[in-house]
Amino acid sequence: MNDDTILEFQNVSKVFPGVKALSDVSFRIQRGTIHGLCGENGAGKSTLMKILSGVYPHGTYDGRIIYNGQELKLHGGAIRQAAEQGIAIVYQELTLIPNMTVGENVFLGREPVERGAINWDRLYSDTQLILKRYGLDLHPQDVVKDLGVGKMQMTEIAKALSEDAKVLILDEPTSALSEIEINKLMDILRTLKSLGMTCIYITHKMSEFFEITDTITVLRDGKVVTTQPTKDITPEKLVSYMVGREMKERFPKSNRRPGEVILEVKDLHAVRGEREVLKGVSFDLRRGEILGIAGLMGSGRTELVMTLFGEFARITRGSVLVEGREVRITDSHSAMEHGISLVPEDRKRHGLVLGQSILNNISLPNLDRFAGFMRINRNAEVKESLRMMKELAIKAPNLYVPAESLSGGNQQKVVIAKWLMSKPKILIMDDPTRGVDVGAKYEIYKLMNDLAENGIAIIMISSELEEVLGMSDRVLVMWQGKSNGLLPIQEATQESIMHRAAGLM
Ligand SMILES: Nc1ncnc2c1ncn2[C@@H]1O[C@H](COP(=O)(O)OP(=O)(O)OP(=O)(O)O)[C@@H](O)[C@H]1O
Ligand SMILES: [Mg+2]
Incomplete structure (x- = not known):
């Protein structure tokens, strides 16, 4: 192994019912670099990062992950274990508790305790230290629900970094951010890199790869297409690696x-x-x-x-x-x-019932159209939904899997399908x-x-x-x-x- 390799994936594979999410994924990440992870919706990016952060523990996937020269074996309920080993993740969806302050969120579940009570002064001063160290422009006492998405994102980062992280994973951190907030995030990442941190960065905004990453790994259908220094790749090439064909x-x-x-x-x-x-x-x-x-x-x-x-x-x-x-x-x-129909901005809140199948999500607002005498015409419903699924290239084994098992982008397509059906x-x-x-x-x-x-x-x-x-x-x-x-x-x-x-x- 190369001296400055901090992480190496060796033939990592992961299967869900009906889906091979990852197959034989192998690549290396160098210490102190920003490593981009690129690929279409459903390519397996989030799944790989969930394995790395212990959401899917050792034994639920094949292959090995070498971290600092040793095999990483995280066990069930192991998200804390990953953090203790210095692997921190900011998920695609925010996970903060809105009614709590920045400080409370950062130290959630491991508040400093003294003689049986939480030491609030310490909690807030420790939070302040973290914010300062990483150049995060936030107040420890601010209540999260009053913050804009940009600052919520920073709180997530502060939380992830609070345990002396060596590797920081960011899964589509900018999808809800404005231009100015994105620029701020890029500055934060540059600061982290200068402090020796290794970052894994996932985005669908192609320009961000070229702005911030040193190396890019492209995944397609769960397999590694290539790992290359960013300077050797053009935007056109990156797109063709992703989609498997030229896009003019x-x-x-x-x-x-x-x-x-x-x-x-x-x-x-x-x-x-x-x-x-x-x-x-x-x-x-x-x-x-x-x-x-x-x-x-x-x-x-x-x-x-x-x-x-x-x-x-x-x-x-x-x-x-x-x-x-x-x-x-x-x-x-x-x-x-x-x-008038609306495809909403916040698909989690206004667009989808996560526990329900793709079919139900697509046809839910459209039942009028399928209601025959007395009962719903299931056949027509299924046929139309299948057509939508095909037309939008929604990636899923069938219409009956729950929306929550889809990758983020494919969830978005389901929301669009649902509103298109209402004609x-x-x-x-x-x-x-x-x-x-x-x-x-x-x-x-x-x-x-x-x-x-x-x-x-x-x-x-x-x-x-x-x-x-x-x-x-x-x-x-x-x-x-x-x-x-x-x-x-x-x-x-x-x-x-x-x-x-x-x-x-
Ligand atoms: N819990 C799950 N149960 C069943 N299938 C799943 C589950 N999680 C992910 N999958 C499937 O595994 C594949 C990879 O999904 P993943 O979320 O890793 O994609 P992604 O690359 O992060 O996509 P996106 O860019 O849309 O976020 C997809 O086909 C997805 O439907
Ligand atoms: Mg994802």
Whole structure:
């Protein structure tokens, strides 16, 4: 073994019922480097990291992991063991307890105790030390639920690092972060690296691999495709390693021809509790059009679409017209009656019932369509769901496995399938490709084009400006709860959008 190898996977394999998640995975990770782990949804990235962190203990997989020259054998319920050995993980989904403070979360389950009572002073001063050491801009006494996602992420990192970690695993840490927060995270990672820490980094944002990693391992269908220094790989090559073929373009061509106006929003104001969240939004949407909504975090993008869907905020002023007629949308039910569907941003909370099968998740809101006389037409339901599963390339052994057994990106596809089946006139998609791999993104784009070509009007929020520019016919820019420009795509550039999003125009 090479002297500065800290971790080596030797023929690691893992089987779930009906799925070979990993097969003969072998590669090495050098001490003090940032090692990227790249691959499509369901390629096995999270599974490998769960093995490394003891979620799947020794004996539940084949092969060996050599850590600091010795075989790593973590036993059942061993997540703490991994931490004690210096292996820390920040999972794909946040695991914090919202009602507790940063400090309480960081020391959860191992609070400093003195004479039978928790020593709070010590807990908070120790937290402060950790935050300072790693340059994390947080207050130990802040309550987690009041923090933005970016700071929650930092709390997760602080928690992971609090036990003198040698290896830090980050599984899609940036999927919910804004540009500024991502930059901060990159700084934190550079600090950790300079302190000699080894990081394993998973993301679906290709540019991040090139910004931060030293080496990349690509997984496809549970197998290692390649491990190479990042400087030897181009973005195009990385994508082709991932998907197993060349991908010439990121955005599929389309023959969309936007038609007449189907939705008109005039000077919309809305409040949630005491707070006015929309302060004057006006735009229109055409049949067969894809309207992108751009804006910074907190600009009111999600608030706008949730309100149009009858949730979140109460309309106090302005009007909404569907097909020329003013409508009153009071809840999601009335929204759907007017032909509006929403693919939500937070799939865990609004999109999926995790314990239920793929089939039930897809057909749940669509039962009306399958209800024949007296009973549901299961056959039609299964057939349609299977078609969706195929069309979206949802990776799963069959329709009956629970949604929670799917990889993160495949869960997202199930949510999209569910709303597509409701055949809306207006489809709102809030960050539809978050956590989705490049190949599947392309499939989703193709599907959006198909829908639009068939006359459905689509509103798409996206944090990735490239996606907005690549997919939209027009771009609505939000700023501080107001619409600040509705640009035809020919006039939409990185600069013109950013200027408006920052309120400089
Ligand atoms: N608990 C489980 N039970 C059954 N199958 C599982 C379970 N966990 C993962 N799988 C399957 O194993 C394969 C690998 O999943 P994994 O979560 O490792 O993918 P991933 O590379 O992290 O994908 P993503 O980028 O979407 O997060 C997938 O086919 C997934 O459906
Ligand atoms: Mg994953």
